[in-house]
Amino acid sequence: MADEPIISLRGVTKVYGEGPTAFQALKGIDLDIAQGDFVAVMGPSGSGKSTTMNILGCLDVPSGGAFLFKGRHVETLDRDQRALLRRRYLGFVFQGFNLLSRTTALENVELPLLYRGEDKKTRYDMGMAALDKVGLKPWWDHTPAELSGGQQQRVAIARAIVTQPDVLLADEPTGNLDSERSVEIMQLLTDLNRNSGITVLMVTHEPDMAAFARTIVHFKDGLVERIEAKAAA
Amino acid sequence: MLGTTIILAFRAINRHKLRSFLTTLGIIIGVAAVVTMVTLGNGATAAVREQISSLGANVLQLRPGQGFGRGGGGPRPPDFKEADLTAIQNQLTGVRAVAPIVQSSGTAIYEGNNWSTTVYGTTSAYSEVQQWKVAEGRLFMPEEEEAGKAVCVIGNTVRTNLFQNNEPVGQRMRIKGVSCQVIGVLETRGQGGFGDQDDVVIMPIRFVQRRFTGDRDVSQIMVAVDDAYDTSTVQTSLEELMRERRKIKPGAEDNFNVFDTKQISDTLTGTTTILTQIVGAVAAISLLVGGIGIMNIMLVSVTERTREIGIRLAIGAVAREVLMQFLVEAIVLSCLGGLIGLFLALLASIAIAPLMQVPFLFDVKVNLIAFLFSAAIGVVFGYFPARRAAGLNPIDALRHE
Numbered sequence: 001m002a003d004e005p006i007i008s009l010r011g012v013t014k015v016y017g018e019g020p021t022a023f024q025a026l027k028g029i030d031l032d033i034a035q036g037d038f039v040a041v042m043g044p045s046g047s048g049k050s051t052t053m054n055i056l057g058c059l060d061v062p063s064g065g066a067f068l069f070k071g072r073h074v075e076t077l078d079r080d081q082r083a084l085l086r087r088r089y090l091g092f093v094f095q096g097f098n099l100l101s102r103t104t105a106l107e108n109v110e111l112p113l114l115y116r117g118e119d120k121k122t123r124y125d126m127g128m129a130a131l132d133k134v135g136l137k138p139w140w141d142h143t144p145a146e147l148s149g150g151q152q153q154r155v156a157i158a159r160a161i162v163t164q165p166d167v168l169l170a171d172e173p174t175g176n177l178d179s180e181r182s183v184e185i186m187q188l189l190t191d192l193n194r195n196s197g198i199t200v201l202m203v204t205h206e207p208d209m210a211a212f213a214r215t216i217v218h219f220k221d222g223l224v225e226r227i228e229a230k231a232a233a
Numbered sequence: 234m235l236g237t238t239i240i241l242a243f244r245a246i247n248r249h250k251l252r253s254f255l256t257t258l259g260i261i262i263g264v265a266a267v268v269t270m271v272t273l274g275n276g277a278t279a280a281v282r283e284q285i286s287s288l289g290a291n292v293l294q295l296r297p298g299q300g301f302g303r304g305g306g307g308p309r310p311p312d313f314k315e316a317d318l319t320a321i322q323n324q325l326t327g328v329r330a331v332a333p334i335v336q337s338s339g340t341a342i343y344e345g346n347n348w349s350t351t352v353y354g355t356t357s358a359y360s361e362v363q364q365w366k367v368a369e370g371r372l373f374m375p376e377e378e379e380a381g382k383a384v385c386v387i388g389n390t391v392r393t394n395l396f397q398n399n400e401p402v403g404q405r406m407r408i409k410g411v412s413c414q415v416i417g418v419l420e421t422r423g424q425g426g427f428g429d430q431d432d433v434v435i436m437p438i439r440f441v442q443r444r445f446t447g448d449r450d451v452s453q454i455m456v457a458v459d460d461a462y463d464t465s466t467v468q469t470s471l472e473e474l475m476r477e478r479r480k481i482k483p484g485a486e487d488n489f490n491v492f493d494t495k496q497i498s499d500t501l502t503g504t505t506t507i508l509t510q511i512v513g514a515v516a517a518i519s520l521l522v523g524g525i526g527i528m529n530i531m532l533v534s535v536t537e538r539t540r541e542i543g544i545r546l547a548i549g550a551v552a553r554e555v556l557m558q559f560l561v562e563a564i565v566l567s568c569l570g571g572l573i574g575l576f577l578a579l580l581a582s583i584a585i586a587p588l589m590q591v592p593f594l595f596d597v598k599v600n601l602i603a604f605l606f607s608a609a610i611g612v613v614f615g616y617f618p619a620r621r622a623a624g625l626n627p628i629d630a631l632r633h634e
Contacts, residue, residue, distance in 0.1 A: 059547060059627050080551040087549025098544045098631065102248045112548045114237050159548075 004071065005032035006166060006199055007056060012065035014051050014222075025051040027222040028065065033215075035166070038193045038200045040210035043219030050171070052219065053203050057090060057169045058082040070166070087115055091160030091198075095172040097152040099144040105131060105155045106140040112163045130162035131155070134188060150181035154188065161192060168192065170202040174209050186212040235561075238554065242562040246569075256530040257570030259523025260607050264574025265581065266516035268603045272582040274509025275599070276591035278502050285498035291464050292362055293471060294492040295454040310488035312450035317478055321454065325470055327462030332359040333451040335441045339409035341387075341434060343395040350391050352408060352434045354441025362457040370402040370417030373437050381439025383413035388431035389421045408434060411444050464493055517606075523570070524610035531563050531618035542622050543630025556623035563615020564608055571607030575600050 014026040026048045033039055043049045054060040055067060058074055059082075067074040070089070074082065086092075091112075099108045109127040118126070131137045134154040144152050153173060160168055170189065174182035190212050193200045202213065210216050216228040246253045297310040315333070322331050335354035340347055356378050359365070373384050385408065392401050401415045413436065422430040442449055458467045468491050475489055535542070542555055550558075579595075586593035 054628050057547070080553070083546065083549050083551040085549075086547065090549070092547045094631065098540065100541055100544065103244070107244070111545070114241065115545075115548060115550050115554065117237065 006035040006070055007031070007033040007201075008066075008068040009052075009055075009062075010066040010068075012052075012055065012062040012067060014048070014055065014060075015063045025222055026055075026062070029222075029224055031217065031224060031227075033199065033201065036193070036197050036199055038190065038212070038214045039202065040213035040216045041201065041203045041219065042205060042207075042210055042216060043225070044205075047219040048222040049203055049219040053169060053171055053201065056167075056201060057092060058085050087112065087163070089166045091163065091165040091168045093153070093156050093160050093168065093170040093173045095175040097144070097149070097156045097176070099152055099155055099159075101144055104141045104143055105136060105147065105158075108144070108155055109158045109162050111159060116163065126162055127158075130158040133161065133192075134158045148181075149177050150184060153177060153181075153185055157185070157188060157192075161196070161198065164196075165198065167199045167201060170200065172203055172205070174204065174206065179208075182206075182209060235557070238557045238561045239565070241558050242565045245558075245562055246565060252530065253566060256527055257523075257566050257573070259526035260520065260567050260570030260610065261523075261574045261577065263516065263520030263523040264571050264603050264607050265577040266519055267513055268575060268578035268599055269581045269585070270512045270516050271509060271599045272578065272594065272596060273585060273589060273591060274505065274512060275596055276582075276586055276594050277589070278505040278509065279594060280591045281501045281505055282498060285494060285501060291458040291460065292494045293456040293458060293464065293468055294494065295456060295471065295475070295489060296492070297452070297489050299487065299490055311479070312452050313454055313489075315449055315451060317475070318451065318454060320474065320478060321456060321471065324474060325456075325467065327459045327467045329457040329459040330358045330361040331457070332356055332362045332455045333438055334359070334453040334455065335438055335446055335450070336452055337409070337441055337445040339445070341391060341395055341406055341408045343404065343406040346395045346397075348391055348394040350388075350432050350434055352436060352441060352445065354436050354438035354445075356438055359435070359455070362455045365422075366420045367417040368420045370415070372417055378437045378439065381437050381443055383411065383440060384416045384437065385413045386417040386419060386435045387415055388419050388429075388433040388435075390429050390431040391434055392418050408436075409445060413440075464495060468493055520606065520610065523607075524567070524614040527563055527567055527611065528614035528618060531559065531615055532621070535559065535618045535622045538622075539625060539630045539633040542625050543627050543633065546625065546627035547631060552623040555625075556619045559619035559622045560612065560615045563619065564611035567607045567611030567615070568604070571604045574607065575604060578603075 009029045009031040012026055012029040013024065016023045016025055029048070029052060031052075041049045041053065051060070055062055058069070058077075061082075062075050065075070069085065072085075074085070077085065100111070106124070106127050109130050110123045113123045113126055128137060128140065131140050134157050136151060136154050136158065139147060139151060144155070147155065153176075157173075168189070173189070174185050177185065186209055189200055189202070192198050200213075202209075204210050214230055216230075218225040218228065295313070297312055313333070318331055318333050321328060332355050337352045337354070338350070339352060340349050353359075357372055357375060360372055367386060368389075370386070372386055373382070377384055385406075387395075387401060395401070395406060396404070401418060404415050405412055406415060407413075419431070419433070419435070438451075456467070456471060458464045472487065472491055476487065479488060481487060545555060545558075578600075582593055
């Protein structure tokens with residue numbers, strides 16, 4: 001790829017705790033992710049994939065090494081600067097959906113727009129457009145309790161993409177869904193990746209789901225074991 | 234950004250209506266209690282002040298004996314003589330008017346109606362001292378006064394009970410068995426701290442002395458002090474004069490007393506003010522308890538909504554926004570509680586004031602202070618839970634079950 005990678009990790013380490021009980025979760029990660037890629041992150045638990053995702057999601061900072069996001073050194077940013085970065089460029093989808101209860105689908109989707117300070121009309125228009133993209137426009141006024149798991153995850157995806165982020169981070173997005181719903185969600189992510197140009201980073205332990213990705217990064221013992229690049233589909 | 238947080242706060246409150254209501258209940262009760270107490274207290278103070286001022290401003294009351302009563306044992310201190318009156322008038326500076334009073338009680342009769350009342354014998358100077366006005370008819374003339382004619386001016390209570398709807402002025406009625414002509418009706422003065430001030434019959438002093446008391450003594454002297462003079466200076470010289478006239482030896486106690494109505498007024502209003510403050514302070518403690526209630530629920534709410542906070546942080550809320558959200562939520566709750574409390578206080582004051590026979594005075598300042606205080610409680614007690622929420626680590630918060 002000729003383009004500068006959107007994400008670049010150089011010798012990233014992460015240590016939890018101090019002294020004799022310290023635990024080194026990441027032992028020096030080097031990783032480049034190109035704009036528009038669809039990356040699946042795999043590896044057994046404790047391999048450092050979740051830690052890496054937290055760092056990539058600007059939720060956590062590395063203990064050592066450099067993390068460049070769009071050319072900016074994230075490891076030098078403070079809490080609020082990272083929050084603004086998330087607000088501007090990132091979207092999150094979680095395994096447990098993490099929607100606000102007793103809140104309609106539209107209100108959930110509008111939430112990031114509220115923090116961006118968009119006005120009511122814009123919030124409604126963009127929120128509805130995002131719900132339309134995930135095929136849930138008719139359910140806009142339903143609360144999470146009134147939606148199925150698959151639908152809830154779609155709402156979560158709509159919330160993640162409503163701000164038109166550069167990167168979508170999905171932490172086991174299909175972990176709580178049956179295989180049929182899982183495939184639907186994966187197809188949705190693939191569409192968003194292809195048609196909207198969103199870079200997708202996904203943690204999964206299911207090879208079937210990882211098969212939707214273009215690049216698969218395997219983690220083991222706090223290191224990148226190997227990178228599996230599939231031919232451009 | 235504030236607009237956003239206020240929207241979020243209202244949404245959160247709306248999601249938990251019952252809990253929000255219970256949270257604010259402490260504030261509601263606190264504000265309602267404080268404002269009702271202070272409003273009624275102010276009404277009581279105003280009522281006392283009103284009653285005292287009806288006694289006349291800058292008036293010294295000279296009575297025989299010590300204190301209000303006549304005292305227990307010992308010989309009864311002598312009444313005043315008419316010469317005392319002339320001496321006060323002529324020898325003291327700063328005296329505007331001097332009025333003698335002879336008091337007697339008895340039954341007034343008109344066409345078969347009986348009414349027990351108090352007869353005041355005085356001179357026309359009384360109206361200058363007391364600032365009483367006649368609503369109908371007139372006060373007695375100096376000639377009538379001098380001659381001790383059988384004329385009287387009646388208070389409104391006497392008028393209502395004796396004459397009902399008849400026109401009293403010009404009628405003759407009997408008082409203590411003596412016939413007299415009604416020449417005027419006094420303006421209504423209402424219930425005072427000293428009983429019904431309209432339940433009086435005022436007659437020339439000579440008449441009362443001749444027909445009822447049988448001597449020329451004066452039981453009370455009212456001295457009106459000129460506005461240009463200091464009441465306490467005049468009081469001191471009045472006391473000196475009376476000691477001299479009543480031949481009291483140096484070192485011996487006075488056998489008379491001088492009351493400054495302003496002094497009584499200050500004492501009584503001071504007492505009610507202190508009472509209002511004490512009751513208000515007790516009520517303020519309940520406001521504080523209400524604030525602690527808000528903090529308690531907000532802390533529970535932060536724990537319960539840890540995941541929600543995690544989502545907000547992940548989505549890109551900065552710490553300050555989360556802090557603001559919870560702070561604004563607490564402030565909105567306490568302000569809502571404050572408003573409801575003020576409304577309840579208004580209803581309660583309007584309902585209770587007539588029962589306590591005090592005027593209802595809407596005090597903007599008290600209401601405003603109570604409201605601002607409840608808002609401040611929201612800030613103070615909302616800050617700690619809000620800071621805890623804002624300080625959460627997004628990763629841990631998202632994992633929270």
